[in-house]
Amino acid sequence: MDMIVWAGAVLSLAGVAGLVWCILYVMRLRRKALDDATMRSRMQKAVLVNFAALAVSTLGLMMVVIGIFLS
Structure with missing residues (x-):
C-alpha cells in the first residue's frame, strides 16, 4: 500500500x-x-492545461x- x-x-x-x-504562462x-x-x-490552452493539472492532482x-485507508 505504500506504493x-x-x-x-x-x-x-x-x-x-x-x-x-x-500561473507563470498566464502572467507572461x-x-x-x-x-x-x-x-x-492562448488562454484556452492554459485553461485546458489547468483542468488537466487539477484532475491529475485530484487523482493523486x-x-x-485510498493508500492510507488500506494500510
Whole structure:
C-alpha cells in the first residue's frame, strides 16, 4: 500500500507543477501586448492545461487517501 501512497504523492506534485506552469504562462501572456483573438486562443490552452493539472492532482490525492485507508 505504500506504493499507492507514493504514486499518489508523485501525481499530486505533478498536478501542482502543472498549476504553477499555468500561473507563470498566464502572467507572461498578460505582460505581452497581444490582440484579443490571440490572447483568447492562448488562454484556452492554459485553461485546458489547468483542468488537466487539477484532475491529475485530484487523482493523486485520492490515491494517497485510498493508500492510507488500506494500510
